[in-house]
Amino acid sequence: MSEMQNAPTLQNNDLPDLKLRASRGGFTLLVASQAVPIIVLINLRYVMAASYVSSHVDQLTGALISLVMIASGLVAWLALMNVKQRNRSQLNRYFWITMVLGAIAAVMALYQLWFHGVNSVGHYGETYLTITGVLAGYMVIGLVALYSGKSRNWRVGLNDDNEFSVGSTFKYWIFIVLAWLIMYLDLYLF
Amino acid sequence: MSIGTEPGIGYGTEKPLVLKKSMPPIMKGIIWGGVGFLLANGIVSLLLDPQPGHPFITEPSVTVGWVVLMIGWVLGVGAWEGAVKPAFGRTSNWVAAVGWRRFFEYSTDHKVIGIQYLVSSAGGFFIAGLAAMMMRLQLMSDRMWLFPYPGQYLTTVGIHGTIMMFSVGTVALVGGLGNYLIPMMIGSNSSAFPRMSGISVWLVPLGIFTVAFSPLLGYWTTGWRGYEPLAQQDPSGILFYYLGVFALTLSSLLVALNLTATIVFKRAPGLTWKRLPMFAWGIITVSLLNIIWLPEIEITFLLGILSRIVPFPFFTATGSPLTYLELFWLFGHPEVYIVVVPALALWQEILPVMTRKSLFAREFGVIGLIFVMMLSGLVWAHHMFTNMRNSEILPFSFFTEMISIPTAFSYLVAIGTIWRGKFRINAPSLLILMSMFNFMIGGMTGVFLADPVINLQVHDTFFVVGHFHYTIIGGMVFSWIAAMYYWLPKFSGRMYNEKAGIIGAIWIFIAFNMTFGQFFLLGLHGMNRWVPVYPSYLQPMNFETSIFAFLLGLGFLFHLIHIWWAMKAGPKTEKNPWKSKTLEWMSSRNLAQPNFNELPEVVGxxxxxxxxxxxxxxxxEGGVEIV
Structure with missing residues (x-):
């Protein structure tokens, strides 16, 4: 059944471009899976409280968080555009700005959670607090991811092996920004 | 081209062992997790949220403490050195262990991880099996005698079902066999994300122990479904149900991400979708289900935890109890197919080898797996017919009956392959036939249950329990044991004893059918689920059912001992004793070596x-082997 012949050259499935495609594909699947809880929570909000918005909700802080998140998302997007240049100090600045803005947004979201004016045993209140808490959790995870990207960029520098994974920390943050904005519309406006 | 590896990822022989580990990684995991739990629990219960009487363990504190315990455990077992430090650009001192130690710590070798998953899953199977034996012992009498209180019996039922579903049904074939076999089957030396995989496996023992020790916090009477608002009325044990299942589902989610990316992006040259092994098709379809539905159930259980510890009235009488049921079964029924689809794929993997006949209607086999995956999300509400209007019942009844069609494609492929083939009767082939028979009974009774008239009559009776045990144990566990015998030469280089394998197969087949066949009769005679006491006229049949259940448990134990013995002391065998054509048989089984020194090209x-x-x-090394 088997015979031996001279070895031809075969393509290796650990080649960099295939590894990159695997990383991209895996990251896309990860984001898709992380979007599922968001979809469930949007659904839950309308099941529990229809489109009711409490008059006690802190609209100003909600809008400010959204603005800060938009700013951090724009910086992350700019960073993503510049990853390929592999400029270590420039990328480090982008990381810092995104993280500081993200941390401000996370602290404000935790403030909303702690000093809320909504009734926690009401259906709007329970969905409001749950969704805000879940997104604050996403933000903390996103900040840890950004910090890991910043550390790798600063300590190791970008190379073919880690360029995608470092850049994907910005992509993940942009996903969190979008999730927050959808939830902002969902919780505060509609 | 040599096989490249990243720093921190590789086989035990790549680097010399230069570092002596300060303590066994499992011990480090226990200490880090334990200290983390005590600190986090103390901060919450003593400082942030003290409760009347100042108890050290409160519901919020134990929840936060457990999350920190989970993080400390996986970091201590090896994720800190192997994955976290490299992720932060720090120099890692992690060195892959060699010998038996490699199984007791973080690893990036998919074969080691596969074995770790299989052993964890088998451990879960026997813990949950022990719970089942206790349940059957109680049910030998029509009154309370083994358990002083009903809550103890119901907690045992919950532990049994939860560990079986989330650490065995969802894990054994996907996390275990999938991790071990898929990279070899597709001609790769590793999975796509070995570090992630090395972490995910350690969530399984944590999840099993969390659920098994849930009575430490009190009883919970909801079974594996965690039904609300019932869960809110129970003592606090339900918290460990939610947390344990979170660990187990998180593990399965990471496996799904890893194996999907592996199959899509790491196939050998020439391995087109048309040539992809059937087991790989089974794994990718089930992984897509996992990627969708596991995050859904995790967020649902988070709502359950928040309802408990904040508390929120999501699922109380003033909330929407039905929403929990909907959210649970949206995941719960696809979960059944998450368990069974890899088993259907195993039939199609093993039968052509055993019949020496080409796989019949392969395309229909693949289409069947894909359509089962797609339809599985459209049938959930048949678990809730008692809560629904007729107009709502009809579409779910329709889709539930429809899903039997793509499921039957697997039978079409299997029977067509066996038909006029040179069928070899041995332990794996016999167990596959038995699995097909059992699953047919489970499937046919499922069609009955899809019919609203019958469903409403037998709802919450042992008829339903018999039905799903025929699909899960009869379909999946029998296929799992078949796969263990079939790939045993691959795992160990040794062969099992054929007579013992066949006797063991017949043993569990008879005991299984005598146990769960009688469940149908018990159900039709009025035996309810979730009750440790029942009308006395059902006692004789329950008594003999329990006897067969004990025999079934002993049968599974027999297979475990036999497989363990065969791996250690069975006769040595050739590399590919079944003369199979799939790639895993051409690869190295040595844990210290890559699967392929040079990667293969698939040409047929x-x-x-x-x-x-x-x-x-x-x-x-000596040229090219054409297989």
Whole structure:
């Protein structure tokens, strides 16, 4: 059944471009899976409280968080555009700005959670607090991811092996920004 | 081209062992997790949220403490050195262990991880099996005698079901066999994300122990479904149900991400979708289900935890109890197919080898797996017919009956392959036939249950329990044991004892059918689920059912001992004793070596057994081997 012949050259499935495609594909699947809880929570909000918005909700802080998140998302997007240049100090600045803005947004979201004016045993209140808490959790995870990207960029520098994974920390943050904005519309406006 | 590896990822022989580990990684995991739990629990219960009487353990504190325990455990077992430090650009001192130690710590070798998953899953199977034996012991009498209180019996039922579903049904074939076999089957030396995989496996023992020790916090009477608002009325044990299942589902989610990316992006040259092994098709379909539905149930259980510890009234009488049921079964029924689809794929993987006949209607087999995956999300509400209007019942009844069609494609492929083939009767082939028979009974009773008239009559009776045990144990566990015998030469280089394997197969087949066949009769005679006491006229049948259940438990134990013995002391066998054509048999089984020194190129059909056309070209040291 088997015979031996001279070895031809075969393509290796650990080649960099295939590894990159695997990383991209895996990251896309990860984001898709992380979007599922968001979809469930949007659904839950309308099941529990229809489109009711409490008059006690802190609209100003909600809008400010959204603005800060938009700013951090724009910086992350700019960073993503510049990853390929592999400029270590420039990328480090982008990381810092995104993280500081993200941390401000996370602290404000935790403030909303702690000093809320909504009734926690009401259906709007329970969905409001749950969704805000879940997104604050996403933000903390996103900040840890950004910090890991910043550390790798600063300590190791970008190379073919880690360029995608470092850049994907910005992509993940942009996903969190979008999730927050959808939830902002969902919780505060509609 | 040599096989490249990243720093921190590789086989035990790549680097010399230069570092002596300060303590066994499992011990480090226990200490880090334990200290983390005490600190986090103390901060919450003593400082942030003290409760009347100042108890050290409160519901919020134990929840936060457990999350920190989970993080400390996986970091201590090896994720800190192997994955976290590299992720932050720090120099890692992690060195892959060699010998038996490699199984007791973080690893990036998919074969080691596969074995870790299989052993964890088998451990879960026997813990949950012990719970089942206790349940059957109680049910030998029509009154309370083994358990002083009903809550103890119901907690045992919950532990049994939860560990079986989330650490065995969802894990054994996907996390275990999938991690071990898939990279080899597709001609790769590793999975796509080995570090992630090395972490995910350690969530399984944590999840099993969390659920098994849930009575430390009190009883919970909801079974594996965690039904609300019932869960809110129970003592606090339900918290460990939610948390344990979170660990187990998180593990399965990471496996799904890893194996999907592996199959899509790491296939050997020439391994087109048309040539992809059937087991790989089963794994990718089930992984897509996992990627969708596991995050859904995790967020649902988070709502359950928040309802408990904040508390929120999501699922109380003033909330929407039905929403929990909907959210649970949205995941719960696809979960059944998450368990069974890899088993259907295993039939199609093993039968062509055992019949020496080409796989019949392969395309229909693949289409069947894909359509089962797609339809599985449209049938959930048949678990809730008692809560629904007729107009709502009809579409779910329709789709539930429809899903039997793509499921039957697997039978079409299997029977067509066996038909006029040179069928070899041995332990794996016999167990596959038994699995097909059992699953047919489970499937046919499922069609009955899809019918609203019958469903409403037998709802919450042992008829339903018999039905799902025929699909899960009868379909999946029998296929799992078949797979263990079939790939045993691959795992160990040794062969099992054929007579013992066949006797063991017949043993569990008879005991299984005598146990769960009688469940149908018990159900039709009025035996309810979730009750440790029942009308006395059902006692004789329950008594003999329990006897067969004990025999079934002993049968599974027999297989475990036999497989363990065969791996250690069975007769040595050739590399590919079944003369299979799939790639895993051409790869190295040595844990210290890559699967392929040079990666293969697939040039033919793995399941064409009626000709000698080459399947793969595998470069080696002495040239190229054409298989």
């Amino acid at each position: 059909n793995f399941y064409a057994y009626e000709n000698d056309e080459p399947v793969a070209v595998i470069p080696g």
